[in-house]
Amino acid sequence: MFPTAFLTSLVLALTVAANPVLIPRSSVTLPLSRRVNVTSIHNLVRHDVTRAKALKARGLAKANGFSIDAVINEQVDNQAVTYIASVGVGSPATTFSLLIDTGSSNTWVGATQPFVRTSTSVQTSNRVSVTYGSGSFSGTEFTDQVTIAPGLVIPNQSIGVASRSQGFEGVDGILGIGPVDLTLGTLSPATSSLIPTVTDNLFSRGIITANEIGISFEPTTTVESLNGELTWGGTDSSKFTGSIGFSPITSTSPANEFWGINQSIRYGTSTTILASTAGIVDTGTTLVLIATDGFNRYVRATGAVNDATTGLLRLTSAQFANLQSLFFTTNGVAFELTANAQLWPRSLNTAIGGTAGSIYLIVADLGSPSGEGFDFVDGFAFLERFYSVFDTTNKRVGFATTPFTHATTN
């Protein structure tokens, strides 16, 4: 005979085996692959500016209680640089390649790879639609089992299933990790309830112990590489150096609807590009966008000219030799974007229609003046040089230096 205690633990072990998953962990890490689409010429600036306009309009509408499905009639450009996570939906799961987006909060699938209904899929009575500026989708809201990593499953995640989408060739949808308020107004018939994000569900189910995301993107000069990482519920200290400098979410509208912060930007030792002003941190933007007056100061300081073919700023090699760092100061901590970090990777010049030997810059014109509460966008070009932390619980954004902050990869 076995002692009762043994039997009890055997039964427990069997019970656990029969109901796998849901082991609480302090954090969960999801690998991200960075992909550069070189099969067609991209207009990076147009894509990013269109997106920024749409985000700003959406933020303003939301702050003023208007309908937030901002209509922006601009050309749709697919993103050239994307970070993709593989996420499973259903049981058995269909795997989807989803864009990681801190500027929106709906998670949806089906843009390219069709959604497959399984026994875990529950269709709701809601339609869903989101406009991203350079792209949009609409479809039906489901709840389904979402598998983020092996053994890490959300049994009941609300997700959109696209019946129509544009601007998303090559990816299947979006993993929205922005503030949950951005889901308001995306369902019809209109409902006042928010759609809990993947992060919210991981947290409310106790799967992660902090409502926080840490993101590592790394610069690369190759077309596709598995070099990014998203950590839910904490940060990965192997991906950054020193400590994380946090800034509270700005109180300035409309940046405060997003992962918005106050920041000032300085060129070299003393040229102010933007005095302290509000803007956002965004993984759906490739470049660093600065309000027109600040952008013009940067152009004067660097001597750059506009390159008509790519839409980016261009420097001569003599000007590049003199290029100073840009300092992004937020909550008293300065983050240095080196001269090399201000370059578009030269090995990818031709992918954006540029000339192989030219020197293009990743700073672009936001297309509106400063003082409008949405005066900069820190996109990939910034986030590939600093680890970033999006902390819902404490309403703050953090940055830390990485081994790539001062690297000369471009």
Ligand SMILES: *[C@@H]1O[C@H](CO)[C@@H](O)[C@H](O)[C@H]1NC(C)=O
């Ligand atoms: C599943 O999620 C939906 C929407 O988030 C919610 O209305 C419903 O109550 C949830 N069901 C269960 C069993 O948790």
Ligand SMILES: *[C@@H]1O[C@H](CO)[C@@H](O)[C@H](O)[C@H]1NC(C)=O
């Ligand atoms: C690249 O972009 C083109 C046109 O925008 C699109 O047709 C193609 O599917 C994209 N490829 C990938 C891998 O994203």
Ligand SMILES: *[C@@H]1O[C@H](CO)[C@@H](O)[C@H](O)[C@H]1NC(C)=O
């Ligand atoms: C950000 O800047 C605005 C405008 O100057 C100011 O009112 C606010 O206190 C600053 N800090 C935060 C966290 O919003």
